[in-house]
Amino acid sequence: MVDRKKKMRLDLLMVEKGVVASREKAKVLIMAGEVMVNGETVTKPSKQFPTDVKIHLKERLKYVSRGGYKIEGAFEDFKLSVKGKVVCDLGSSTGGFVDFLIKNGAKRVYAVDVGKGQLHWKLRNDSRVIVKEGINARYLKVDDLGEKVDFLTCDLSFISVKKVLNVVYDVLKDDGKALILIKPQFEALRSEVKKGVVRDERVHIRVLKEVKEEAKKKGFGVKGFTFSKLRGPKGNIEFFILLEKGAAEGFTDDFTDIENVVKEAWNFFKNDEGRKC
Template sequence: MAKIRADQLMLAQGLCESRSQAQRLIMAGKLRVGSDHVVQKPGQLLPEGCELQLDEGRRYVSRGAFKLLAALEKTKPDLQGLCALDLGASTGGFCEVLLEQGVEKVYAVDVGYGQLHDKLRLDPRVIVLERCNARNLNADIIPDRIGVLSADVSFISLTKVLPPCKDLLAEHAWIFVLVKPQFEAERQQVSAGGVVRDPAVQLACVEKIARFAEQELGWSSLACIPSPIKGPKGNQEYILAFRAP
């Protein structure tokens, strides 16, 4: 089994927000392999599949939380009291971060069923919309004006799910979307394993979504942030941040 640095593995498993944070936690003796072996150095090589345990530190329901956190750290929005809409909520990593940032309510939309973590499902601030296709959203389903929109969708292009949200947004709403090149590139540009390895293709996918948001939806681009955590198959993903007019 391949081996990887302990600090890199922590980041890959969603146990920290940055490599520097991983190094601090390791040097403080907070990281263990299994239940008893304390990792001594950030550069210690560990098997990729080993189970890491963190004695202390903030944990989220999904490692996807760190993807959104990276974008929030870059753009520093004030989300206090806003109503949020999260497309592709899944287990709720983005939802949890939005609530932590002070949103008043979040609509958790997912075409699937039973994925949202109970911690969020039972939170009265979370409106669970399961078996709900984002392409069909309208003001009857989402009656509130949305101050922050987030999206982490799979097996569909963002160009299909973002347009219905345009008329749901409040003035100057914040938008954070995760660009997954494997779902935006042409079929021949994606490897048999579902990975887009060519940086030029990755960049083209990012530019495609940025251009679509600006020209078709009228949003202003704020930032492009490489995700600190790669997708399950190793795809490099990117968060794009926008503001609505």
């Protein structure tokens, strides 16, 4: 029985009322702007409401996993388009990135993952998705795809993205772009990762600078950085880097100033009581 007098966090209240099955799904929907309370959109999972409020969803999850919302935010920040383009997605897993790419007009997407059987059945049965399972991204070759691609996306775990930059460069066409998710917990020193989480803003800054320098060494133009509007596992703040093969560096100071991007990310999440850094 719901006690109407008390207040609860919105994510917990959604579970309590049976709107969603889990707190994690509630967080994804709230931060994606899909939840309305008494007719108004709410985007903070930690916001407290009386338990008798009316909650409804604008729509069900648009993507097969929360990764779709992560990449959606980065595409909006950078004003990117993949309409009519051939794309390679490294670390597809369930297929959140792939789902977003297909929904936004990609001609075809190569879904690459070292695991097998993880890609959502909806994507597996889509003729625009070419499944490439059992392939370690570090050893991917153009021959595995049969062609070079216009655009590449990347969401890898338990490995530094610096280790796949050669592969990214090789599979991209000239002037091709890559949008790579940087997970600081897999880039930082072991001593800097406490219980799986990077809690030091200075470590974030250093990690992004290291990835930037490595990308430049490989021949990429570093077009900019932004941060994921959804936290990663255990509450980690994650970042995106946009690269262009053989291009000059940067298009706006807002996106290339690493210190500002990191500061903006920390400010964005500072009131998220559920997952503090």
